[in-house]
Amino acid sequence: MPEFAVGASDALVVVDLQVDFCPGGALAVRGGDQVVPPVNRLLALPGWLKVATRDWHPPGHVSFRAQGGAWPPHCVAGTPGARFHPGVDASRVDLIVSKAARPEADAYSGFEGTALAADLRGRGVKRIFVCGLATDYCVRATALDGRREGLEVVVVEDAVRAVDLKEGDGARALEEMRRAGCRMARSGDIAG
């Protein structure tokens, strides 16, 4: 028996599974492309809402080093690096949420500066399953904001990967999510 049966009050939230966050990209997450198969299995499950967030920066974004930010230029809106990883079955995505699209503000969470919370509420979603990139940045922020929004949050552990700028960042982020009330699941324990 799968541990998690998903239905109309659930949503899958695929975070930033974009070319620039995968090996060969401008801000590559080690093993980032390895989440594509489990994410595609989840996208193929019927009966729930499927959301994909994307980092969608203007050129000259405040998070880029030339502007004093922490990162190399990445996920510039409309460029190849900002596309979803080509292996992702994007045709199954019901709702695309673009974030951090204003030059002067960064946003790691898919809820920050977007209509995601209202869209989920409007569709009666009570529980979100979070996967994608990166565990220690946008996955973490999205999962924690989901809790703040009053949602049940399940993190799909085999479908996330961390930047690990400092060793252990990913593991610490998972622990923080647990402490905030997020549950952990394996993708194989989720069924429609």
Ligand code: VGL
């Ligand atoms: C992210 C660093 C910079 C992420 C986005 O999607 O986790 N990380 N921008």
Ligand code: ZN
């Ligand atoms: Zn970014």
